[in-house]
Amino acid sequence: MVGEDDIALRFPVLIGDIGGTNARFSIVLDANSEATEPQIVQTANFETIDEAIQAAVLDRSSIQPHSAVLAVAGPVDGDKIRLTNCPWVVKPRQMFANLGLSEIVVLNDFEAQALAVVALGEEHMEKIGGGSPEPSAGRVVLGPGTGLGVAGLIYALRHWIPVPGEGGHMDIGPRTPRDFEVFPHIEKLEGRISGEQILCGRGLVNLYRAVAKADARPTPFTTPAEITAAALAKSDPVAEEALSLFVTCLGRTAGDLALVFKSRGGVFLTGGIAQKIVPALKAGNFRAAFEDKAPHRALMRSMPVYVITHPLAALLGLAAYARTPSLFGVQTAGRHWRA
Numbered sequence: 001m002v003g004e005d006d007i008a009l010r011f012p013v014l015i016g017d018i019g020g021t022n023a024r025f026s027i028v029l030d031a032n033s034e035a036t037e038p039q040i041v042q043t044a045n046f047e048t049i050d051e052a053i054q055a056a057v058l059d060r061s062s063i064q065p066h067s068a069v070l071a072v073a074g075p076v077d078g079d080k081i082r083l084t085n086c087p088w089v090v091k092p093r094q095m096f097a098n099l100g101l102s103e104i105v106v107l108n109d110f111e112a113q114a115l116a117v118v119a120l121g122e123e124h125m126e127k128i129g130g131g132s133p134e135p136s137a138g139r140v141v142l143g144p145g146t147g148l149g150v151a152g153l154i155y156a157l158r159h160w161i162p163v164p165g166e167g168g169h170m171d172i173g174p175r176t177p178r179d180f181e182v183f184p185h186i187e188k189l190e191g192r193i194s195g196e197q198i199l200c201g202r203g204l205v206n207l208y209r210a211v212a213k214a215d216a217r218p219t220p221f222t223t224p225a226e227i228t229a230a231a232l233a234k235s236d237p238v239a240e241e242a243l244s245l246f247v248t249c250l251g252r253t254a255g256d257l258a259l260v261f262k263s264r265g266g267v268f269l270t271g272g273i274a275q276k277i278v279p280a281l282k283a284g285n286f287r288a289a290f291e292d293k294a295p296h297r298a299l300m301r302s303m304p305v306y307v308i309t310h311p312l313a314a315l316l317g318l319a320a321y322a323r324t325p326s327l328f329g330v331q332t333a334g335r336h337w338r339a
């Protein structure tokens with residue numbers, strides 16, 4: 001492990017965004033090139049990450065990467081990095097031997113999402129109200145997906161600095177009279193309703209069941225996709241209310257985080273769910289909940305919110321980092337290995 005920051009990565013650089021379900025890889029040839037065509041594999045189809053990289057990238061290309069930047073969902077502490085939602089273990093030393101790599105940096109998956117916010121243009125985003133972003137002001141990234149990822153992004157000393165954290169585990173409480181009818185039925189974690197009990201795929205199902213229970217209604221749907229489909233088609237009132245409450249809670253939480261980071265640079269919604277519910281996010285209650293932060297309503301009204309619609313946003317963030325790591329203030333100490 002390299003003890004201090006040394007951020008000049010030798011090309012070609014293999015980049016990888018390793019999720020619980022899917023892993024996406026590409027190669028950045030030099031500081032001026034676009035990344036090569038992404039290769040996407042299901043993590044369940046390979047026993048190890050090394051096998052996946054060999055089959056999906058190395059066997060399909062004549063390019064031998066020198067370095068790698070991998071973004072993983074899981075804490076990076078030591079030479080064996082376990083992923084939260086999949087059995088893969090990233091072992092950089094073993095990767096040097098197996099894959100011919102000489103340098104590896106491991107980042108957090110949400111840091112990669114934060115890097116993507118800098119790398120992507122507005123053509124890959126859908127705006128949900130607010131004014132113009134201030135280019136160098138703070139930003140916030142929230143991603144409802146399998147869990148709820150949260151990161152800040154600040155610009156300081158001519159660097160973009162991602163601030164990863166565990167913001168997805170903040171408390172969410174009831175506010176309206178209807179909330180007080182529904183919230184008692186939301187499944188708790190050790191007595192607590194955190195962001196991840198509501199603002200992720202599993203959370204949407206929790207909300208749907210809670211709304212149904214509050215009104216003693218049946219619950220024919222079991223997956224988040226069924227609930228959003230029925231809600232967007234306006235074919236099931238319980239699903240509609242669940243999605244509406246999901247969007248309201250997302251607005252409240254996004255607003256709280258925007259206050260923390262005073263994110264006049266924008267609030268960015270990433271992950272698989274936001275881009276599938278854009279019509280619901282535009283319906284009005286998201287923005288109303290986001291702005292309902294007295295005494296700072298005027299500030300909140302000015303802050304733009306964007307849904308990232310690019311399907312491989314994290315990979316683009318990693319490519320930008322691989323090309324010019326010096327643009328980003330990413331601490332690599334403790335997660336940077338050299339052969």
Ligand SMILES: Nc1ncnc2c1ncn2[C@@H]1O[C@H](COP(=O)(O)OP(=O)(O)OP(=O)(O)O)[C@@H](O)[C@H]1O
Nearest residue numbers: 019020021022145146201202224225228271272276
């Ligand atoms: N149409 C949909 N509406 C709402 N939720 C959905 C829909 N389709 C999938 N989901 C839910 O989205 C979640 C997955 O989100 P996302 O694709 O962002 O996951 P991820 O954690 O980034 O995945 P990976 O681990 O593969 O990177 C799952 O809980 C899934 O049930």
